[in-house]
Structures are given as structure tokens and as C-alpha cells.
Amino acid sequence: DTEVTQTPKHLVMGMTNKKSLKCEQHMGHRAMYWYKQKAKKPPELMFVYSYEKLSINESVPSRFSPECPNSSLLNLHLHALQPEDSALYLCASSQEITADTQYFGPGTRLTVL
Amino acid sequence: AQSVSQHNHHVILSEAASLELGCNYSYGGTVNLFWYVQYPGQHLQLLLKYFSGDPLVKGIKGFEAEFIKSKFSFNLRKPSVQWSDTAEYFCAVTGTDKLIFGTGTRLQVFP
Numbered sequence: 001d002t003e004v005t006q007t008p009k010h011l012v013m014g015m016t017n018k019k020s021l022k023c024e025q026h027m028g029h030r031a032m033y034w035y036k037q038k039a040k041k042p043p044e045l046m047f048v049y050s051y052e053k054l055s056i057n058e059s060v061p062s063r064f065s066p067e068c069p070n071s072s073l074l075n076l077h078l079h080a081l082q083p084e085d086s087a088l089y090l091c092a093s094s095q096e097i098t099a100d101t102q103y104f105g106p107g108t109r110l111t112v113l
Numbered sequence: 114a115q116s117v118s119q120h121n122h123h124v125i126l127s128e129a130a131s132l133e134l135g136c137n138y139s140y141g142g143t144v145n146l147f148w149y150v151q152y153p154g155q156h157l158q159l160l161l162k163y164f165s166g167d168p169l170v171k172g173i174k175g176f177e178a179e180f181i182k183s184k185f186s187f188n189l190r191k192p193s194v195q196w197s198d199t200a201e202y203f204c205a206v207t208g209t210d211k212l213i214f215g216t217g218t219r220l221q222v223f224p
């Protein structure tokens with residue numbers, strides 16, 4: 001099973017709202033990732049967690065706040081977003097943080113009004 | 114720094130035509146190479162990968178790719194495309210802890 005699940009599938013929020021995106025995997029992977037993907041563009045790496053610790057933050061604005069409650073779950077907390085943050089947010093996981101195969105979830109389509 | 118180039122931005126083919134999508138990377142060390150596909154409205158799926166061994170790699174749905182180390186290339190091929198292959202194709206490389214994507218190639222297959 002190489003499934004990564006994400007909820008919700010779609011999210012519409014105002015610029016003053018606080019919301020969270022959730023990601024879950026049960027493959028025993030110890031590395032988890034958040035990517036942002038704009039239409040017809042490749043995914044852009046945002047954050048990497050390894051063994052539940054934040055390993056990489058690609059200079060993402062503080063209005064995005066990741067959290068890894070346990071080895072299977074990854075959250076992305078959103079607050080005071082801008083319309084330009086509207087995008088597809090993808091979660092991925094891999095066995096380790098090294099050059100391993102990453103498996104992607106279906107994404108959350110976020111619209112910021 | 115690592116980088117990945119996909120020179121074909123948009124490819125249009127008729128069904129049964131052969132496909133070759135180019136991918137070149139820049140990295141001095143050992144790399145792992147991937148092709149991902151994103152069908153319209155769907156998530157990224159792994160088509161195939163190369164870590165080591167036979168440089169000709171076979172993936173799902175009849176796709177294959179050849180790693181040519183001297184050319185820093187990992188081109189994707191399919192002998193006969195189908196309408197259902199219409200999608201965005203991303204080449205990706207990882208040498209350390211990050212997966213670096215190419216800009217993608219949009220493939221449209223017409224019946």
C-alpha cells in the first residue's frame with residue numbers, strides 16, 4: 001500500500017481565517033513533506049519532517065505553520081493567508097529523508113478569498 | 114546545485130504515435146531519477162524510477178526510461194501512446210535530501 005491521504009480535498013478560506021490541512025500515511029515512512037503546486041507548474045518544496053522533527057523549511061512565510069504530531073500524521077496550519085497562496089497543497093512521504101522514492105497524496109485545493 | 118531541464122514543454126501526438134520526452138539534470142554526484150505523471154485533476158503518481166543497475170528502466174502503463182550517465186539524461190519513452198496518456202509529466206532528481214522537479218511536459222494525445 002503506497003497511499004497518502006489528505007483532507008480536506010477542497011478548502012475555501014478568507015484572509016482572516018485559521019484552517020488546517022491534514023495528511024496521513026500508514027506505510028511506516030519516517031520522512032514527510034509539504035509541497036505547494038500552482039497550475040501547470042511543478043511542486044515546490046515547503047517543509048520536510050524527518051522522524052517527526054522539522055528538517056527543512058524552504059523560507060516559507062510564517063503564515064504557514066507545519067506540525068508533525070506523530071510519525072503518521074502531518075498538519076499544515078494556515079493563518080492570515082493571501083490570495084496568492086491559492087494553490088494545490090501536496091503531502092508526500094518517503095522511507096527516509098535521503099534520496100528515496102516519495103509518494104504523494106491527492107492534495108488539498110486551497111482557495112483564499 | 115541540482116537542476117532538472119525538460120525541454121519539451123508541450124507535446125501533441127496522435128494515438129499510436131511513439132513518444133520520447135527529454136530530461137537532463139545537473140548534479141555532480143550520484144543521483145536517483147524519477148518520472149512522475151499527473152493526469153488531469155489527479156495527484157502525482159510514480160511512473161518509474163532509477164536508482165542503480167540496468168540503465169533501461171521499465172515502469173507502469175508501458176513506459177520506459179533510459180539513464181545515460183555521460184549525457185546526464187533520463188528520457189522517457191513509450192512506443193505507442195493512447196488517449197489516456199494525456200497528462201503532465203515531471204522528471205525529478207534527488208541526490209541528497211530534496212526532490213528537484215523539472216518544469217514538466219504537457220502531453221496531449223488525440224484519437
